[in-house]
Amino acid sequence: MLAFRLGFLDIGWLDLLDIGLVAFLLYQIYNLVRGSVASRVFVGYLLVYLAYLLVKALGLNLTTTIFEYFISVGALALIIIFQQEIRRFLMLIGKSTNLSSNRWIRRWLLRQSEHTNERIALKPILDTCRTLSAEFSGGLLVLQRHDDLEKFAQSGEIIDADLSKPLLLAIFSQYSPLHDGAVLIMRGRIRAARCILPVSDDDELPPALGFRHRAALGMSEATDAAIIAISEESGRLALALNGELYTNLNQAELENRLERYLHEPRG
Numbered sequence: 001m002l003a004f005r006l007g008f009l010d011i012g013w014l015d016l017l018d019i020g021l022v023a024f025l026l027y028q029i030y031n032l033v034r035g036s037v038a039s040r041v042f043v044g045y046l047l048v049y050l051a052y053l054l055v056k057a058l059g060l061n062l063t064t065t066i067f068e069y070f071i072s073v074g075a076l077a078l079i080i081i082f083q084q085e086i087r088r089f090l091m092l093i094g095k096s097t098n099l100s101s102n103r104w105i106r107r108w109l110l111r112q113s114e115h116t117n118e119r120i121a122l123k124p125i126l127d128t129c130r131t132l133s134a135e136f137s138g139g140l141l142v143l144q145r146h147d148d149l150e151k152f153a154q155s156g157e158i159i160d161a162d163l164s165k166p167l168l169l170a171i172f173s174q175y176s177p178l179h180d181g182a183v184l185i186m187r188g189r190i191r192a193a194r195c196i197l198p199v200s201d202d203d204e205l206p207p208a209l210g211f212r213h214r215a216a217l218g219m220s221e222a223t224d225a226a227i228i229a230i231s232e233e234s235g236r237l238a239l240a241l242n243g244e245l246y247t248n249l250n251q252a253e254l255e256n257r258l259e260r261y262l263h264e265p266r267g
């Protein structure tokens with residue numbers, strides 16, 4: 001089906017659709033890698049590809065073959081270099097389609113337990129945050145929503161105890177050997193302490209925020225958990241949800257956001 005003719009070029013509707021899709025894809029890729037080291041790699045790869053098209057059009061066979069080898073190996077290298085961005089992109093698609101809110105898919109495909117939907121008692125957690133914040137003790141708490149967090153629990157010390165403020169405070173006490181790293185709250189219990197979380201490489205995070213906040217954000221990019229970071233330096237509260245970090249929250253804001261995120265049914 002011919003849409004219009006451009007000189008010697010016949011352009012059909014499918015070609016227009018093709019061009020539109022490629023432009024959309026390139027724009028999405030650009031948005032994902034913008035500001036990160038990966039953006040320079042992306043531009044570099046694009047330039048090599050343009051050079052390849054040029055030497056091919058000029059009929060330089062040997063150079064074309066070299067570029068072809070480089071590009072095919074480069075495709076694999078790109079997957080490795082861009083693994084964070086690809087994961088973020090796929091997560092974005094998964095979240096926007098909202099398939100994961102389907103009960104059946106959650107249970108059988110994502111292997112999420114029905115029990116993760118139980119109400120977490122927020123009071124001991126919020127009370128702990130208030131005390132840690134007032135005492136500038138620092139803390140990192142991960143509250144499970146639906147995703148399985150067991151592999152993160154295994155990176156620390158398994159505790160598996162009832163959720164209580166005294167126990168949380170004991171864990172985060174400076175004198176406790178468990179105070180470093182994150183505490184994981186799973187199925188309404190303290191599952192593990194001293195856990196290592198994935199660190200976000202988001203370039204837009206304010207430089208004043210260090211690795212505790214990067215770990216909170218990184219965990220929220222990798223899972224649907226809610227992560228509370230209490231700053232040791234300023235006592236400020238921050239909450240990471242779905243790849244977003246909300247900083248400088250007061251107790252009421254923290255409670256509202258947690259209540260809405262963890263306990264309100266998804267649409």
Ligand SMILES: Nc1ncnc2c1ncn2[C@@H]1O[C@H](COP(=O)(O)OP(=O)(O)OP(=O)(O)O)[C@@H](O)[C@H]1O
Pocket residue numbers: 138140179180181182195196197198199208209210211212213214215230231232233234
């Ligand atoms: N990847 C991680 N996983 C779990 N915990 C982490 C991770 N990275 C850092 N932490 C915890 O954060 C603590 C403090 O790190 P850092 O001082 O860099 O954070 P920060 O964001 O500046 O917070 P603060 O305001 O408390 O200083 C570490 O001692 C450790 O307990």
